[in-house]
Amino acid sequence: MRLIFLEHSRTAYWVDMLLYCLVIxxxxxxxxxxxxxxxxxxxxxxxxxxxxxxxxxxxxxxxFVLHGMPPFRGWHALHxxxxxxxxxxxxFVSGALxxxxxxxxxxxxxxxxxxxxxxxxxxxxxQLYSFTHHAIHHWRSDNAWLLRRKRQHSLHHGxxxxxxxxxxxxxxxxxxxxxxxxxxKPSWPAQSVSPPPS
Numbered sequence: 001m002r003l004i005f006l007e008h009s010r011t012a013y014w015v016d017m018l019l020y021c022l023v024i025x026x027x028x029x030x031x032x033x034x035x036x037x038x039x040x041x042x043x044x045x046x047x048x049x050x051x052x053x054x055x056x057x058x059x060x061x062x063x064f065v066l067h068g069m070p071p072f073r074g075w076h077a078l079h080x081x082x083x084x085x086x087x088x089x090x091x092f093v094s095g096a097l098x099x100x101x102x103x104x105x106x107x108x109x110x111x112x113x114x115x116x117x118x119x120x121x122x123x124x125x126x127q128l129y130s131f132t133h134h135a136i137h138h139w140r141s142d143n144a145w146l147l148r149r150k151r152q153h154s155l156h157h158g159x160x161x162x163x164x165x166x167x168x169x170x171x172x173x174x175x176x177x178x179x180x181x182x183x184x185k186p187s188w189p190a191q192s193v194s195p196p197p198s
Contacts, residue, residue: 006075006087013086017134020091020127027120035113043117050102050121057122058129059171063164080157083137088130098123125167132167155179 008016031043066076079087102122107115135146136153149166156163162179165172172178 006078006090008086008088010086013088016088016091017127017130020123020130024120024123024127027116027123031117031120034116039113042113046114046117047121047124050118050123051125052121053118054122054125054129055165055168056171058125058167059165059175062166063175063177067161067164083157094126098126129167136166152178 031047032040035043065072067073075087079085098119103115103119106118110118132146132149133153135141136150139146141147152163152169152172153166160179162177163169163172164177169178
C-alpha cells in the first residue's frame with residue numbers, strides 16, 4: 001500500500017489548498033488578536049521576513065532538492081513530464097516540513113511571538129506559490145505578471161535549465177540562473193479550470 005500519493009484527485013488537490021488557507025486565517029487571527037500595538041509591529045516584521053524567506057526557500061528547494069536530490073528529483077520529473085497533472089506534495093508531508101523546519105525552530109528561538117507570524121509569512125508565500133504555479137499551468141490570463149511567470153516557467157520546463165523561482169525571478173538573477181526570454185507560448189496547453197474556492 002502506498003502512503004504517499006504525488007498525483008492528487010481534484011478533490012484532494014483543492015482540499016490541500018483550502019487547508020492551508022484555513023491555517024493562514026487561523027494564524028493571522030491569532031497574531032492579530034494577541035499582544036499590544038508594539039507587538040503588532042514586531043509581528044508585521046516577522047511576517048515580512050517569512051514572506052521574503054519563502055522566496056529564497058522556494059528557489060533553493062526547487063533548484064537543489066527537486067532538481068538535484070533523489071527521490072525528489074524523480075518525483076519532480078513526473079511534473080515535468082505531465083505539467084497539467086495535479087501532482088504536488090502530500091499535505092501531511094508539507095505540513096510536517098513547515099512545522100519542523102519553520103515553526104519549531106522559531107518557537108525554540110523566539111517563542112510564539114516570533115514563531116506564529118514568521119510561519120504565517122512563510123505559509124502566505126507558499127500559498128502564493130501554490131496558486132501561481134496552478135495558474136501558470138491551468139489558467140488563461142492576459143495579466144502581464146502572470147504571462148511573464150508563464151513564459152519563464154515554460155523556459156524552465158524546456159530543454160534549458162533555469163528559472164527555478166515560480167513567484168519571482170529575483171533569486172534566478174542573483175544566482176545567475178535566469179535565461180533570456182524569447183517570445184513563445186507555454187509548452188503545455190492551458191486548460192480552463194475554475195479558481196479555488198474562497
